[in-house]
Amino acid sequence: xxxxxxNKPGPREGRLDPEAASDESLQDVHAALAHRKDxxxxxxxxxxxxxxxxxSVLMLVGGIxxxxxxxxxxxxxxxxxxxxxAAVADEDEEIDIVALGGQVYxxxxxxxxxxxxxxxxxxxxxxxxxxxxxxxKDRLVRVVLHGLQGPIEVRGEQYDGVMQxxxxxxxxxxxxxxxxxxxxWGNDASEVTEEEVAxxxxxxxxxxxxxxxxxxxxxx
Amino acid sequence: xxxxxxxxxxxxKRGDSSGAEPAALSSIDHSIRVPVVLFAAAAIxxxxxxxxxxxxxSFKLHTAxxxxxxxxxxxxxxxxxxxxVFLYGWATNAGFAAGFWIMAxxxxxxxxxxxxxxxxxxxxxxxxxxxxxxxxxxDLNAREGLEMPGYAAPILLLAFVxxxxxxxxxxxxxxxxxxxxxxxxxxxxxxxxxxxFGIAMxxxxxxxxxxxLQSVVGWWYxxxxxxxxxxPLGLAxxxxxxxxxxxxxxxxxxxxxxxxWSYLFFASWAGMHHLSGGPVPAWIVSTGVTASLLVxxxxxxxxxxxxxxxxGNFAVLRTSPGLRFAYFGAVAFTAVSVVAALTxxxxxxxxxxxxxxxxxxxxWGLYAWxxxxxxxxxxxxxxxxxxxxxxxxxxIRVHFWSSASGIVLYVFAMCIGGWIQGSQMNNxxxxxDFVEIVRNTLPWLVMASLGGLILLVGHAAFAxxxxxxxLLPKTAEAGASLTSEPESMKLAAK
Numbered sequence: 001x002x003x004x005x006x007n008k009p010g011p012r013e014g015r016l017d018p019e020a021a022s023d024e025s026l027q028d029v030h031a032a033l034a035h036r037k038d039x040x041x042x043x044x045x046x047x048x049x050x051x052x053x054x055x056s057v058l059m060l061v062g063g064i065x066x067x068x069x070x071x072x073x074x075x076x077x078x079x080x081x082x083x084x085x086a087a088v089a090d091e092d093e094e095i096d097i098v099a100l101g102g103q104v105y106x107x108x109x110x111x112x113x114x115x116x117x118x119x120x121x122x123x124x125x126x127x128x129x130x131x132x133x134x135x136x137k138d139r140l141v142r143v144v145l146h147g148l149q150g151p152i153e154v155r156g157e158q159y160d161g162v163m164q165x166x167x168x169x170x171x172x173x174x175x176x177x178x179x180x181x182x183x184x185w186g187n188d189a190s191e192v193t194e195e196e197v198a199x200x201x202x203x204x205x206x207x208x209x210x211x212x213x214x215x216x217x218x219x220x
Numbered sequence: 221x222x223x224x225x226x227x228x229x230x231x232x233k234r235g236d237s238s239g240a241e242p243a244a245l246s247s248i249d250h251s252i253r254v255p256v257v258l259f260a261a262a263a264i265x266x267x268x269x270x271x272x273x274x275x276x277x278s279f280k281l282h283t284a285x286x287x288x289x290x291x292x293x294x295x296x297x298x299x300x301x302x303x304x305v306f307l308y309g310w311a312t313n314a315g316f317a318a319g320f321w322i323m324a325x326x327x328x329x330x331x332x333x334x335x336x337x338x339x340x341x342x343x344x345x346x347x348x349x350x351x352x353x354x355x356x357x358x359d360l361n362a363r364e365g366l367e368m369p370g371y372a373a374p375i376l377l378l379a380f381v382x383x384x385x386x387x388x389x390x391x392x393x394x395x396x397x398x399x400x401x402x403x404x405x406x407x408x409x410x411x412x413x414x415x416x417f418g419i420a421m422x423x424x425x426x427x428x429x430x431x432x433l434q435s436v437v438g439w440w441y442x443x444x445x446x447x448x449x450x451x452p453l454g455l456a457x458x459x460x461x462x463x464x465x466x467x468x469x470x471x472x473x474x475x476x477x478x479x480x481w482s483y484l485f486f487a488s489w490a491g492m493h494h495l496s497g498g499p500v501p502a503w504i505v506s507t508g509v510t511a512s513l514l515v516x517x518x519x520x521x522x523x524x525x526x527x528x529x530x531x532g533n534f535a536v537l538r539t540s541p542g543l544r545f546a547y548f549g550a551v552a553f554t555a556v557s558v559v560a561a562l563t564x565x566x567x568x569x570x571x572x573x574x575x576x577x578x579x580x581x582x583x584w585g586l587y588a589w590x591x592x593x594x595x596x597x598x599x600x601x602x603x604x605x606x607x608x609x610x611x612x613x614x615x616i617r618v619h620f621w622s623s624a625s626g627i628v629l630y631v632f633a634m635c636i637g638g639w640i641q642g643s644q645m646n647n648x649x650x651x652x653d654f655v656e657i658v659r660n661t662l663p664w665l666v667m668a669s670l671g672g673l674i675l676l677v678g679h680a681a682f683a684x685x686x687x688x689x690x691l692l693p694k695t696a697e698a699g700a701s702l703t704s705e706p707e708s709m710k711l712a713a714k
Contacts, residue, residue: 023245023325026460027398029469051478055517062510069509069566071502080502080566 097191101180104173108166109181117185123161125154127181134182134189138218141192141200144174147209165209171197243330243395246607251330252321253605255337257690259317260598262345264683266309269352271676273302278672282665292356300367301355307365307445308376309348311590315453316344316383318597319406321605322460323387326403327394333386340382347375363424365442370425373417380414401476402456408484409452416444432500436492443491446585447515448484451553454593455522458550461600462529465543466536471528475521483518486511493564497573505566512564519557526550541616546596548624552588556581571642576661576668580634587675588627595623595682608692615685622678630671637664 071077112124117133119126127133132154133140147165151158166174175194182189279286280295287293324331331337351368354360359369387410391403420441423429429437463470470476492500492508530547537544559581563572572578599616603609610616641661644651651657 023328023400023464024396026463026469027326027396027400048474051475051521054520058514058517062513065510065513066503066506069502069506071506073503075501075503077502078499080506 097176097179098183100173101176101178102184104169104177105180108169109177112163117181117187119154121157122159125152125157125159128185128187130154134187136219137178137190137192137196138200139215140178140182141174141197142204142210142215142218144169144178145197145201146204146207148211148215149209150211150213152212162209167201167206171195171201243328245325248324248328248330249321249601249604250607252324252334255331255334255341256317256321256601256605258338258341259313259320260602260686261690262341263310263313263317263594264686266305266313266348267679268683270302270305270310271672271679273298273305275669275672275676277302278665278669282662282669291358297356297358297360300360301352303365304348304351304355304368306586307450308351308368309345311450311586311594313341313344314591314594314598315409315450316341318457318594318601319409319453320387321597321601322402322456323390323406326396326400326460327390328396329390329394332393333389336382336386340379340386343375343379343382347372347379350375361425363420363438363442365445366420366424366438370421373421373425377414377418380417384410384414400459401470401480402460404480405452405456405459408480409449409456412444412448412452416441416448432498435495435498436500436504439491439494441491443494444488446590447487447490450586450590451487452484454549454553454590457593457597458526458546461542461546461596462526462550464600465540466529466533468529468533471525475525479518479521479525483515483522486514486518490515490560490564493569496564496566496569509564509566512561515557516561519554523550523554541610541620542596542600544596544620545592545599545623549589549591549593549596552584552592556584556589559584571646572638573642575638575642575645576634576664577638577642580631580638580668583627583634584631588631592623592627595619598682598686602686602689606689606692608689610685611688611692612685615681615688618681619678619685622674622681626671626674626678628671629674630668633664633667633671637661637668640664 069080071080113119113127114124117127125132132143132152143163145165145167148163149161151160153159169177171194174197175192178192178197181187182192276287276293277295277299280288280298291297320337351372354369354372355367360367361369387407391399391407420437423437424434424441428434459470459476462468489511490508492504493512495508496505498505526547537547562568563577563581599610641657641664644657644660645654
């Protein structure tokens with residue numbers, strides 16, 4: 001244990017770490033290096049250039065990454081592939097038109113026409129098994145956009161009330177709710193598209209509620 | 221605690237960098253032995269506790285019912301307890317011990333105000349004990365690396381106040397004219413830690429930030445605990461041990477300086493890549509990814525500096541256990557940084573996020589790099605501080621090979637297993653059954669547990685060896701040979 005030799009580590013591996021440098025020399029050499037100007041040219045002339053090159057490459061790659069994925073540092077960009085508020089107005093999303101229509105129906109129509117579209121006899125006409133719903137789309141869209149008043153006959157019963165206009169709903173929502181009532185509760189008619197609603201809306205413009213007679217030309 | 225009576229002619233005076241005589245190395249080592257041994261002993265005790273907890277955690281992953289009947293040993297408590305014991309018990313205590321010793325030596329002054337350090341050691345370890353007990357009782361905080369309950373943190377911060385005061389005093393009253401690289405890293409780390417720890421505790425526990433900001437702060441802390449606290453302490457040790465053992469200066473001053481500043485600047489941003497795929501603004505994650513990439517610059521420079529110092533001296537690895545452990549750590553540091561940069565990209569994270577790979581990578585950094593570097597420091601400073609030689613080279617060999625093979629096996633199993641797990645989860649057509657994917661990870665988890673078992677063997681050998689060293693009588697000759705100051709570098713300085 002005492003025959004330790006610092007400069008020639010013996011076969012007794014691992015006993016002790018030789019201490020080949022003193023702290024003073026460590027710091028002095030360090031300080032000397034810090035003040036020596038020609039260090040760069042010694043032994044590794046190519047090294048500083050390589051390091052600068054390496055750093056430049058890293059900065060370049062990092063910069064490209066930030067440009068592509070940084071979202072322009074906008075706090076509202078949560079998905080680096082999309083613009084701000086992407087989650088709110090996402091055009092790529094598949095929309096279940098019937099489900100959306102169901103929600104619109106619940107909020108706007110259910111109070112009068114009831115949950116199953118059965119209506120209230122004498123007061124509000126039913127939506128099931130009637131040509132008013134499953135028949136002409138031209139008439140149906142007009143009723144929803146501008147409202148309906150006066151006497152009408154649905155499934156053999158007379159109604160004389162007022163349906164308010166729902167023109168404030170978007171084309172998408174009108175199309176959705178009409179598709180919903182035409183395809184749910186055992187109804188089985190074609191869907192109403194957003195474009196059809198938009199076309200009728202621009203064709204008619206703004207007007208008051210329709211009457212059953214005024215709607216006659218649009219039955220087919 | 222100051223032991224100036226040993227050198228009555230070298231009573232401390234204000235080190236104004238001109239007149240004061242540096243103290244002799246052996247008397248510095250002797251003067252700082254009490255606090256350093258205190259911190260080192262606590263670190264080793266926590267290392268053993270942490271290895272056992274870690275092994276229990278690892279076993280629970282593939283044998284779900286293992287020790288499941290005790291509430292305090294359920295996975296949800298044992299795993300955070302392991303992390304806390306490992307980070308604050310072992311790693312931080314070890315970093316303190318190595319850091320104070322290097323600081324005292326390089327300041328070339330006898331230990332002053334040693335009571336501060338002893339008090340800090342007591343308070344710090346009471347704090348860790350309270351933290352671990354709190355976690356096992358179920359009082360935990362759902363933040364990786366910051367699981368300790370709110371009442372443990374003030375004790376740790378109090379301990380840190382003593383430490384900060386001592387370090388600044390030691391540095392201000394140093395008798396050396398120059399500050400060496402290791403001192404930069406230690407000082408930087410000691411300033412960073414209370415800042416990141418205090419801010420993180422404040423914003424996640426005492427006055428929690430609202431919403432996603434809490435997670436951002438959580439990951440900022442967890443990453444910086446590794447990057448700005450443990451890594452600088454590890455680098456300080458490596459920057460000290462390699463030149464000391466080889467008798468060669470650090471290869472380049474410019475490289476060391478550039479590496480230091482660029483590391484501190486880039487590394488502090490890198491933690492944000494952990495939030496990849498989460499509901500955070502895209503630029504936060506992108507900044508983290510970019511910073512992880514840019515960290516490669518200092519890592520490359522630091523690695524180059526160490527490698528060029530080692531060049532032509534690889535034979536010394538066979539004879540110097542301190543250097544062998546430290547160099548293993550330094551190589552692991554370079555490797556894990558490259559892996560961290562490559563896996564931080566979103567396209568890779570899609571596969572590896574939330575898989576066992578994350579754990580493998582964490583241990584790669586925490587164990588293969590930091591812990592191995594600390595073992596190197598322990599093998600180097602303990603005999604010098606105690607004035608005795610390591611009694612058994614067999615135990616050192618057992619420790620090195622257990623630690624090296626255990627961690628390589630663990631990291632390999634977790635990384636490969638995690639990669640396979642992530643690929644299968646991303647392929648629901650081929651693997652529609654989630655339970656099947658979980659079952660496929662079992663062989664890898666068993667392999668990881670085996671790695672943990674091998675590590676425990678190594679740690680037991682290490683602890684036993686340290687105890688043996690502590691109980692040995694001091695040998696005067698060994699003490700002298702350990703702390704003599706060879707002149708070999710004097711020439712190099714001119």
